[in-house]
Amino acid sequence: MLVQIFAPEKNKVRRELCWYKSFYQDGVPLKYIFNFTTWDLASGVTGMRGAAARALLAAFALAAVPSSAPVPQAGADIAAESMQEAIDRLLTGYNKDTNPTYAIAERATASGACPDPAPGPNKVETQIYVSRLNGLDQVAGSYDIEGFFRLWWHGTRARGQRARGRAGGGVRWRGSAGRLTWRPRARARTSDQRGAWRSTKPAFRSSSS
């Protein structure tokens, strides 16, 4: 039985339960296995009810950690590197001025033959998600719309670019430098001015990559 625990403040846990530091490798909690919220070594375990039982459970959980938790390599961000690798592979020889239809033709003629059948037009689907509609001005004859402009298309050059990584992660594309730096995105939902976003821009910027 593996007892799942919840540690809301991992730094506190790290500081106070230094003898549990095997829980962490390179600052990443491998597995939360016990409820530390009532565990306070500073006030002494003698003041706690069921301390012995808790210690027993903790010891049991500690024993379970090495077999159940992945062990990342120190100082390495494998997910980011993998995504970078995938992006590099995707963009090798990619000319973004060539539309997908011409790209098919180019690829076919490079192999010495015209494509058969001739490639049809690339279908681009679109949609506008409306998050706000206002400013109906019958004098000026206009209305304001705010939302998200969405496009879908199929790029054959991007096909088969499977790569590994962490699903749902984000990469900030930095052009040819290829520097990948994750940082949280924040957006002022009701801002009308670009400057308004700056006030909500998070101060945190990861430098781990």
Place this chain on the structure above:
Amino acid sequence: MAFNETCFPKLIFLISDSSPPPLWTPDIIFKNAKKNDLGLPNDGSLMEVYPSGQVYWSQRIRMTVNCKFHLGRLPWDTQSCGLAVGLHAQVKDEVDLVWKEGEKALPGLELQTMIPDWTIGEEGKANVDVPRQAGVKPEAHVWFVLSRKPESYILHVVNAFFFVVLQYFGWFINPAAVPGRVTLNIIIILIVQKQMTAIDNSIPTVSYPVWLVDFMFGMMILNIGCFCTFVIVNFARQADAYLKKPGRAEGEGHKILGFYKFAAIFKVSAAASSGDACVRGAERAW
């Protein structure tokens, strides 16, 4: 390196001012947009590339779009506003632009309940081929119906009607109370004039008749007509009083004969055009 492909279902690019889209993108234009902020740098945009080659690009958009209002039936009018998305350089042989199949063109539109005075109706969409010199250009058109909530304008209509009624009630005031009646008339005319100005300012200058403007103009004509009638009646009363003035010299009659005749003619013509409450009031005052 060995890795698990299933852990990495897609590539995600966050596009920003310093990192333009790394892949080919269609050159979209919004044909009837007055102002268009698409993918502002600080808004960023998202591009996802799937293993199948499917590319999804989402950008934040803020747009002011032209919409021609037809106000002939104001305040019981409905409007149809639209949006046309097209391609600038590519023709249909290369790129075909269509609305997302099986989905609404403008999802989220039905949730917009914060528009004062308007109710949003159903949307319609069409994929249109527009012949141009360079070739056929694909365009995606969408439109939605806006129905006006007439309450704010109805208030103007009701007010204008009751001011006319009030104006006519003025005939039951003693004709001798000239200052009071004139003040009542002028104040009501000014109020209706102000209402007309407010309505004129809320709509564009149009060459076709607008029901609300016509109605207000009719109310104004009735008010002015009522006031003019009172002026004439008051004039006739003064003429009558003058003619009946005791001690008037016999030979003086011819001096005011024309004046008297004018008043008498007005009395007859006013009676002839009966049916108007103002005229009947004028007769009573006479």
